[in-house]
Amino acid sequence: MVTDNKVDRIDTILEYSNLKKYFDVVSISAKLQSGKDKRYIFEDTILNLKIQPEECVFIDNTDRNLIIPKSTGICTILFDDERRCIHKVKQDLMSLIR
Template sequence: MNKQHKIKGLFFDFDGVITIEKQGSPTIISYISKEANIPIEVVENAYYKHNDDLLYGDITHRDMWEQFCSDIGKTLDFHMLEKAFMNVTFDEKMLDHIKDKHSDYLIGMITDNKADRINTIVNNTVLKDLFDVVIISADVHSRKSERKIFEEALKQSGLKAEECVFIDNTESNLKIPSEMGFKTIFFDDEKRDYSDLYTGPGGRG
């Protein structure tokens, strides 16, 4: 049995891989800044102080919203934040690749992210039908610098690390899964070269 037949699951990072934008927080911040007419530096300072707690799932956006509004000096409807979650641009070529593979592989997402943001995006877009497993750092209280988030992906998928490919746009995020036995692919979010997706593990080559 060759390596391609051995691979059963393809796991993708979200921001910078599935989306054109490299990171999620700036998409939220820029939307709120524009819609509320507040200087972006003010929104950044008010938002980023909560970022680590949000990513680890220690708090949700609802938990920090009152303080955030106080810090920016304006009371905003929480629905503005939910709209800000949707301020993303999908990479259509990447989605085509995922659609092409969906019938042959389990498709998963492993992302350092806020649970409410990812759930809002997934449940209101085509991603809902494309992803079999979605692992979010805030849900499992672990980020990609730790084993736990990848162990949870294996648990929920029922697969072994050696049966999985993980694709990320940050090389340091590939270290832990590689050590665990995942096949890893670095996706350069500047060049957006899709050839590795088709010639690497789980690809067409």
Template sequence: MIKAVLFDFDGVLTIEKTGSAAITKYIAKRCGLPAEQVRICYRRYNQALLLGEMTHAEIWPAFCEALGQSLDYQLLTDSFRATELDADMLCLLRQLRTEYRIALVTDNKSDRIRTILECNNLDDLFDAVAVSAELGSGKTDRRIFDYVLERLDLRPEECVFIDNAGKNLIVPEQMGIRTLLFDDEARDFPRFQAQLEAALAR
């Protein structure tokens, strides 16, 4: 029997597919810089940021230098706060919470996730939050899922995991977690809701 629903963050609970895209688009727009230039400069550090090997504070001077701009660090925090959330998904999550335990499993930067959860009053929605930068493990590694299962005190077969990237479903499927791919292009919420209901009922 399913007892918990695990959600990815970007592309599922947010409109933008990835956190790095949300950050770089915001900075480019606010500063009048070419979006591709900002994306390329940020991408150099993205993997290290996702695994907690570096922090935004550490890479910020070099990032600004690569852009040829001296940018206020507050701009980064503002980009976190400006993240567009999917209202339908959050409504569904709240509904599910009445019957299931809820967890967040995300390849993400710690400062970004913690800021977004706090400024949107979302902390209380999750029974467990697993962030790759805090654990040194992304979703292509089972450690992040083991962490969530331990926090929830559940077995893999008691959980459903939702993600918008097929590559992130491979490991949890191998572990015995039921998985569901969300189409972040179509964002067909009624269709997704029907698929989730079927997955929970199986």
């Protein structure tokens, strides 16, 4: 996970929602001094995961946040936050698996 959330907020969300077990690495911009507009946060995440960029998927609700990860080779998916088109995200994820 790559996030611009505050450290305490994301820690609380992950713990409360029992989602922590689904992420091997949680990269928080405040800890790394690098937001989604910088390559470092994505490169550091890939390095810590010990995988190739092509093995990663980055989902975001803002087009501009997809530019940097895409340039590093990460697969990107736009989630339309207003429409809440979760079925579109599922389709996009399934197309990556095939």
